[in-house]
Amino acid sequence: MDQPYDVYQDRCPTRMVLDRLADKWALLILDRLRDGPVRFNHLRRDIAGISQKVLSQTLKKLERDGLISRQVFPTVPVTVEYALTGLGRTLTDTVAALAHWAEANMDAVLAAQKAYDSIVR
Amino acid sequence: MDQPYDVYQDRCPTRMVLDRLADKWALLILDRLRDGPVRFNHLRRDIAGISQKVLSQTLKKLERDGLISRQVFPTVPVTVEYALTGLGRTLTDTVAALAHWAEANMDAVLAAQKAYDSIVR
DNA sequence: CGGGATCCTCAGGGATACTG
DNA sequence: CAGTATCCCTGAGGATCCCG
Numbered sequence: 001m002d003q004p005y006d007v008y009q010d011r012c013p014t015r016m017v018l019d020r021l022a023d024k025w026a027l028l029i030l031d032r033l034r035d036g037p038v039r040f041n042h043l044r045r046d047i048a049g050i051s052q053k054v055l056s057q058t059l060k061k062l063e064r065d066g067l068i069s070r071q072v073f074p075t076v077p078v079t080v081e082y083a084l085t086g087l088g089r090t091l092t093d094t095v096a097a098l099a100h101w102a103e104a105n106m107d108a109v110l111a112a113q114k115a116y117d118s119i120v121r
Numbered sequence: 122m123d124q125p126y127d128v129y130q131d132r133c134p135t136r137m138v139l140d141r142l143a144d145k146w147a148l149l150i151l152d153r154l155r156d157g158p159v160r161f162n163h164l165r166r167d168i169a170g171i172s173q174k175v176l177s178q179t180l181k182k183l184e185r186d187g188l189i190s191r192q193v194f195p196t197v198p199v200t201v202e203y204a205l206t207g208l209g210r211t212l213t214d215t216v217a218a219l220a221h222w223a224e225a226n227m228d229a230v231l232a233a234q235k236a237y238d239s240i241v242r
Numbered sequence: 243c244g245g246g247a248t249c250c251t252c253a254g255g256g257a258t259a260c261t262g
Numbered sequence: 263c264a265g266t267a268t269c270c271c272t273g274a275g276g277a278t279c280c281c282g
Contacts (some may be wrong), residue, residue: 018145022147028128052244054275057275102135112187153251201263
């Protein structure tokens with residue numbers, strides 16, 4: 001029988017998941033959680049440039065999709081930790097590879113852009 | 122010495138590359154080119170839901186970044202083939218893993234969403 | 243500390259039409 | 263066939279203020 005899901009099809013629910021993963025902030029968050037639970041403001045500081053609104057939104061969506069978990073500690077003031085779930089952990093290697101590919105290949109990309117611009121202008 | 126590039130830093134050029142890769146359409150295009158060169162309208166048909174404008178734009182950006190190549194055949198009418206470059210090929214496994222993770226884990230995600238919604242409402 | 247609620251903008255992307 | 267050119271519009275995301 002055919003595969004039940006196909007990302008190449010419009011209206012396939014997998015497109016929704018792909019949309020979530022194909023997001024700069026989501027990738028950085030998932031990658032940042034790789035080494036263990038992290039608190040909200042810690043994520044905010046580590047992921048330079050993200051706004052608290054977008055961080056909050058993205059965390060909620062990732063939690064809804066079962067990729068991360070949220071644990072509240074009744075301290076004063078309250079402490080909240082985000083961590084990868086088992087499902088989320090199946091993505092860490094892939095996410096890390098993608099997120100850090102840019103770091104490893106930045107020079108090659110920069111050179112390609114330069115070459116492209118010099119020809120096409 | 123420190124790593125020259127760091128995706129966690131704002132203003133780091135790697136963020137630009139991450140932005141390119143963290144795009145649903147770019148991922149699907151790169152994945153679709155895995156098995157060899159594909160023509161423009163063929164890509165358009167295979168990747169259901171993409172508009173020609175976005176396809177054209179995304180292809181141009183990917184070409185500029187050195188991830189794909191564009192070859193024109195002087196037939197009538199003209200034929201254009203897109204293919205992965207050596208640089209682009211270093212991404213195929215990662216991209217495929219991400220793009221198809223959704224297909225493999227769709228049921229788990231759907232279940233997580235259902236559970237989340239039943240509690241949070 | 244960890245967010246929620248608002249307001250605002252602006253650029254990404256859809257629809258349509260045209261061309262070498 | 264493989265795009266380019268416009269117009270248009272919506273919704274993602276930044277900035278700001280507030281709260282338990």
